[in-house]
Amino acid sequence: HKIGGHGGHGGNGGGGYYLYPQFYDHSCPRAQEIVKSIVAKAFAKEARIAASLLRLHFHDCFVKGCDGSILLDSSGTIASEKRSNPNRNSARGFEVIDEIKSALEKECPQTVSCADILAIAARDSTVITGGPSWEVPLGRRDSRGASLSGSNNDIPAPNNTFQTILTKFKRQGLDIVDLVALSGSHTIGNSRCTSFRQRLYNQSGNAQPDPSLDPSYAAELRKRCPRSGGDQNLFFLDFVSPTKFDNYYFKNILAAKGLLNSDEVLLTKNLQSAELVRAYAENSELFFEQFAKSMVKMGNISPLTGSRGEIRKNCRKVNRD
Numbered sequence: 001h002k003i004g005g006h007g008g009h010g011g012n013g014g015g016g017y018y019l020y021p022q023f024y025d026h027s028c029p030r031a032q033e034i035v036k037s038i039v040a041k042a043f044a045k046e047a048r049i050a051a052s053l054l055r056l057h058f059h060d061c062f063v064k065g066c067d068g069s070i071l072l073d074s075s076g077t078i079a080s081e082k083r084s085n086p087n088r089n090s091a092r093g094f095e096v097i098d099e100i101k102s103a104l105e106k107e108c109p110q111t112v113s114c115a116d117i118l119a120i121a122a123r124d125s126t127v128i129t130g131g132p133s134w135e136v137p138l139g140r141r142d143s144r145g146a147s148l149s150g151s152n153n154d155i156p157a158p159n160n161t162f163q164t165i166l167t168k169f170k171r172q173g174l175d176i177v178d179l180v181a182l183s184g185s186h187t188i189g190n191s192r193c194t195s196f197r198q199r200l201y202n203q204s205g206n207a208q209p210d211p212s213l214d215p216s217y218a219a220e221l222r223k224r225c226p227r228s229g230g231d232q233n234l235f236f237l238d239f240v241s242p243t244k245f246d247n248y249y250f251k252n253i254l255a256a257k258g259l260l261n262s263d264e265v266l267l268t269k270n271l272q273s274a275e276l277v278r279a280y281a282e283n284s285e286l287f288f289e290q291f292a293k294s295m296v297k298m299g300n301i302s303p304l305t306g307s308r309g310e311i312r313k314n315c316r317k318v319n320r321d
């Protein structure tokens with residue numbers, strides 16, 4: 001499967017190999033069913049875990065590519081991405097990834113990468129909540145480092161402008177279609193008060209709530225997201241169907257009930273993205289189809305392949321050699 005390769009996006013991270021779904025067919029044929037069963041078990045215990053696992057793959061891929069860098073704990077040489085602004089007190093699901101990894105190490109030692117586990121778990125989380133399925137290209141290897149600064153700089157923040165968010169996506173080789181479709185992930189999962197408080201009290205420095213937020217919905221949110229305190233209080237990103245992967249995220253945006261500023265700006269700041277929001281609100285099949293395509297595209301961001309990187313034995317630390 002070697003191809004004449006150089007760096008860049010689009011399935012060839014510079015190791016000279018493309019990812020492909022059959023990567024573990026001979027080396028670990030049960031890999032995918034093992035991931036799926038542990039995701040299902042975790043989901044049965046707590047439905048939110050699906051959202052958390054989907055987000056981990058995103059926060060991995062946007063920092064040095066999909067290389068499992070987000071999973072590394074701090075150590076002598078590593079400043080963990082878990083400490084970054086987007087991840088601190090927010091990224092979760094690491095214990096589930098640990099459980100999957102230890103089951104896979106028993107089944108086929110040092111064969112399945114942590115980066116691939118994240119990609120498969122993201123797909124399985126989408127499916128188990130009612131979303132689309134897709135074949136996950138595989139063969140990513142794991143990084144031997146992390147980037148705390150990359151995590152702070154490259155992952156979009158909820159109060160970034162539309163243009164900044166789009167620029168951060170383009171830096172990864174993703175476009176406006178990917179941005180709108182992948183934002184549809186916010187059809188499941190939670191946000192902390194601190195991630196959207198500004199919209200409730202002082203959106204643009206004029207002591208007024210965000211005019212693009214429905215006033216009665218805003219009043220409801222203020223009850224558990226006060227001016228100060230309650231930073232960690234949790235709210236559904238999609239208040240209609242928070243554990244179901246559907247297109248209510250887009251319908252909510254049309255009703256001025258998107259939770260994050262980064263959700264609502266997809267409608268209010270750019271004509272093309274507004275058209276996409278309307279199209280996905282109207283047609284969930286169209287959303288599902290594009291979501292699957294964009295997830296594969298995101299999963300192809302700068303993977304380590306060939307002999308680059310390693311297959312970690314423990315997703316939290318690099319191997320010693």
Ligand code: HEM
Nearest residue numbers: 051052055058090156157158182185189190191192195262
């Ligand atoms: C477009 C730019 C994006 C911004 C600004 C953004 C921002 C956020 C924020 C602020 C939260 C809540 C975090 C907290 O308060 O703890 C969140 C949650 C979440 N995000 Fe995004 N996000 C973006 C795109 C994405 C993408 C591309 C995906 C997946 C492909 C994704 C998946 C999720 C999920 C599933 C949750 C809920 C996690 C949970 O409940 O544990 N987001 N996002």
Ligand SMILES: [Ca+2]
Nearest residue numbers: 060063065069
């Ligand atoms: Ca990474």
Ligand SMILES: [Ca+2]
Nearest residue numbers: 187238241244
């Ligand atoms: Ca939903």
